Amino acid sequence: MIENLTAAAYLAAGALFIFSLRWMSHPKTARRGVVAGVAGMTAAVGGTLLHPEIVGFEWIAIAVVIGTAIGVPLSRVALTAVPQRTAISHAFGGLAAGLVGTAKYILWLPEGELTGFRMGAISLEVLLGFLTFTGSLMAAGKLQEVIPTRPITYRGQNVINLGLLGVALLCGIGLVLDPTQWFLFPLLIGLSLAFGVLLIIPIGGADMPTVISLLNSYAGLAAVAMGYVLENKVLIIAGALDGASGLILSIIMCRAMNRSFSNVLFGAFGQVQGGPADAVERKPVKSATAQDVAELLELAREVVIVPGYGLAVAQAQHRAFELYEQLTKRGIRCRFAIHPVAGRMPGHMNVLLAEANVPYDALVEMDDINPDLGQVDVAIVVGANDVVNPAARHDKSSPIYGMPIIDVDKCKTVIANKRTMNPGFAGIDNELYTADNTLMLFGDAKAALGDVVKALSGESGLGH
Amino acid sequence: MIENLTAAAYLAAGALFIFSLRWMSHPKTARRGVVAGVAGMTAAVGGTLLHPEIVGFEWIAIAVVIGTAIGVPLSRVALTAVPQRTAISHAFGGLAAGLVGTAKYILWLPEGELTGFRMGAISLEVLLGFLTFTGSLMAAGKLQEVIPTRPITYRGQNVINLGLLGVALLCGIGLVLDPTQWFLFPLLIGLSLAFGVLLIIPIGGADMPTVISLLNSYAGLAAVAMGYVLENKVLIIAGALDGASGLILSIIMCRAMNRSFSNVLFGAFGQVQGGPADAVERKPVKSATAQDVAELLELAREVVIVPGYGLAVAQAQHRAFELYEQLTKRGIRCRFAIHPVAGRMPGHMNVLLAEANVPYDALVEMDDINPDLGQVDVAIVVGANDVVNPAARHDKSSPIYGMPIIDVDKCKTVIANKRTMNPGFAGIDNELYTADNTLMLFGDAKAALGDVVKALSGESGLGH
Amino acid sequence: MHSVDFWSMTFVFMLAAFVGFDVIRNVSRLLHTPLMSLTNAISAIAVVGSIIIAGEQKTTLSTVLGTIAVAASVTNIVSGFLITDRMLKMFHQQGQKR
Amino acid sequence: MHSVDFWSMTFVFMLAAFVGFDVIRNVSRLLHTPLMSLTNAISAIAVVGSIIIAGEQKTTLSTVLGTIAVAASVTNIVSGFLITDRMLKMFHQQGQKR
């Protein structure tokens, strides 16, 4: 009877998780998705608590209190710290999977319950769990810049890493053949932990979002392995959903950057190549003041704002919203053009601008806005660089060649805001800044946009 | 070992069926979908033949020969007979499910293997299987017009039908409670067979496509029930896929007709309400000759052809293609506007026109073409009626009010081809024909379009 | 049937239903007629059950029923796949040879 | 583990993977950041395994490991759902009140 209750609860949990993700297909239903997720998790936990093997709830209760005490503050971080938070969370997930696998090994070893299949599943779970643990911690460290963000590479690195992984797999195989060779188990754990660290070291801080997504996928697969170990189908479903999600997001990122997985994992792309000092004889740039920009905008009928990583760094989203409001008030059509990899994580710009109250129907995806750009009078590029670099379209020698970009150079006038002439994430110059129809608006995005808004509202007084 | 082989084959079959349907998402990959389907079926059959319980293959071989002998000619029917063929096929599917359920009952009864759960699943399988069998045969008969197509209704019909279903369900419950009450089993079969017939009698011939789709869904559910009986997961997967497909297609049809399921099943809609004789004082219509039409077309820059059921009846698709070719050759942009329920089955127009060599990129869905119709010079409505009836937009008292239509009345000129002023499927008048910008081209679609093509090519001789 | 098996089946059914709805919703409207005949062929999966009944030859009656069921299913498989392919062959793009 | 169970698991995995790919592909690009935290919360389903280990209290070591695992999972559940909801609350349409 209780068995059936538990099974029904797990079935419901699986269905609820699926609905949860389905409802993320549109902002209108997305919050319902969270409710479904919470309901699913409640069903899964409830069904588990019915398990007759559970003899005492005290430790569970203590753990829940601790988890809640850590979890609540962790959910209140600033939006700019969301990538780090996600990474830390993956670390916790990996740790849990690894520990459950370890506990199962310890419990089943004396009972002689370790069939080859179980041992294999446990080995996989432990490997994936612990490498996700240290890998995610490293990723979080790089994102928080506690650990140097530049890729650390040395000769033979890939050979060493793959060798380590190979030895770990051999340990797993050894255990499958004879689970009583218990010394192999701590070795497997140690190697997994070490592999997680070494895997991340050669990857630049800026590639961390892709890596985090991949780690998400690994965490999902660890849950699947745990599902096989515990013969629990809700673990398999939830794990598969996560695995798919992580994989798809990293594929989207790689595609939008026109790079391959192996290039991200082994390419050490995050380095500034050459750097601005090397750049020889740059064409002169035309620079403008906030007042100039305001005057230009007043004459425009259609304006597009292209936000990038700089907007996030400067926390300039609220100024961007004020600018949007000023323009809309004057009857100027104003939209935001969102590149899929603008910023440092998928959907980065969307959350930031949503936080600043920008309605989501004003956020237009690259593919939808590109055809319209010929009709746009002024494009304002705010702290974006690579995602608007025309070299991606025509310069076959450019490292970003082939990456789809927002074609702001087709707009009548481009205003580009950044602090210096330094390159962005990809470390390359951007001919957009020296184009004839581009005006540079130098300065921190928050301050610069603020000045433009002030100039706009001061002049006309419409908003007062 | 063999068990594992079978299980692996079933797993592969399940995955292949899913790929098969996924690849139907685009005509480019669709033929690959058939290959995947065949591969999946081969894997499933192969895995089954490995079953150690199978002691002799002679009957299986004979059955395969018979099935192939019937199947091959059945696949060669004319495209207009496809709905009937599908219905007959569903009948075979239902029969197979019902017979397997019956055989399992007969085999398990003396062995005492009939647990309550198994008995319940068998009852469901038998009920769904046999009602699909007779229901589909009736539907095929109505479509082939072997059986009178008009709905046959009488007072208390719904009560009798539901009563019959209720008794059948009671038989099932009785069997679950005590499977040895074997006389209940033939009663259940008989009631299921009768219910299938009675279910279809009150439904008009023209509603058969929706009914067929629903029966497809039932056949899928019968396979699912068989899966539970035989504890076979590939049956459950394939059955669920079919169940979903039938349900979605019937929902699409109902929505496109702006009707509810219960209206289709109990509404006896297929009757001609009032009929043309009742129609009082119709506005005069303007009629045109093929020559007039050809002259109009020569001056057009953009033409849309709207095919309907009459095109299928007249087998005029080849003429329509010739017209399309003539126009395209002259540099006139010509497209086909496809309403989701034009014709008598979902996708009817698409297959017909594809058969006549029209490229699928010239077939545009209603929602995509409606916004463009204001710019269209000439719309040629070929044997379509309800799907272009503007009453659906504004006349709240019309039975088709709310049904989305192709807004041909927004085109500069409309040419409507049909044989008479008789109404179409819904049995109502169409104000489009009396509109100021409409010209009627009376006659059989094949002949009429043929004349237009002749007039066009004769005049200019461009094609010669 | 053990309750474990029942739940396994039910998990599979739940997931397959989700897959089915997603997959079918994405089928091109162009192809709804071939879709009907393709699912028709796939629903002939009942052949799996029929083969076992016809092959295990436990009683004459069950063998006869099984044999008829196999014949009916094979009819669907053969005609379903053949006609689907026949229809799909007709679809071609602008300028594309057949 | 019986081979029957293994195959049940594998069917569930195969189907869940299909569902996962279809569902995630349909997630709005607008919501990719909240999606990451939502899947993060869902992947804390490891709590199910952790609770059993922590609750069956078979050995001290296993109880300790289980307890840590529960704490880690609960952290993810709590923070994952809360931050997702926090982010989603920010999204609103033109003219729509918050």
Ligand SMILES: NC(=O)c1ccc[n+]([C@@H]2O[C@H](COP(=O)([O-])OP(=O)(O)OC[C@H]3O[C@@H](n4cnc5c(N)ncnc54)[C@H](OP(=O)(O)O)[C@@H]3O)[C@@H](O)[C@H]2O)c1
């Ligand atoms: N979104 C993702 O998921 C993701 C994942 C991995 C990698 N990436 C990569 O990240 C890059 C994103 O492109 P992006 O155009 O958004 O950014 P970007 O190319 O990195 O450029 C950001 C620009 O912002 C400027 N900036 C920095 N701080 C600023 C401030 N306080 N005020 C004003 N400007 C400031 C910088 O110039 P100054 O220093 O001169 O001010 C810099 O040129 C792409 O190359 C993409 O491939 C994205």
Ligand SMILES: NC(=O)c1ccc[n+]([C@@H]2O[C@H](COP(=O)([O-])OP(=O)(O)OC[C@H]3O[C@@H](n4cnc5c(N)ncnc54)[C@H](OP(=O)(O)O)[C@@H]3O)[C@@H](O)[C@H]2O)c1
């Ligand atoms: N497609 C589906 O899946 C489906 C399913 C169920 C129901 N339906 C229903 O079927 C209807 C389909 O609309 P529709 O506009 O395609 O068809 P319709 O409304 O039934 O009209 C067909 C027209 O074709 C004309 N016609 C018949 N034979 C002809 C011939 N040989 N040459 C020229 N014209 C001929 C008829 O007029 P004359 O007799 O004057 O020639 C009739 O007005 C809708 O009401 C829809 O709800 C469709």
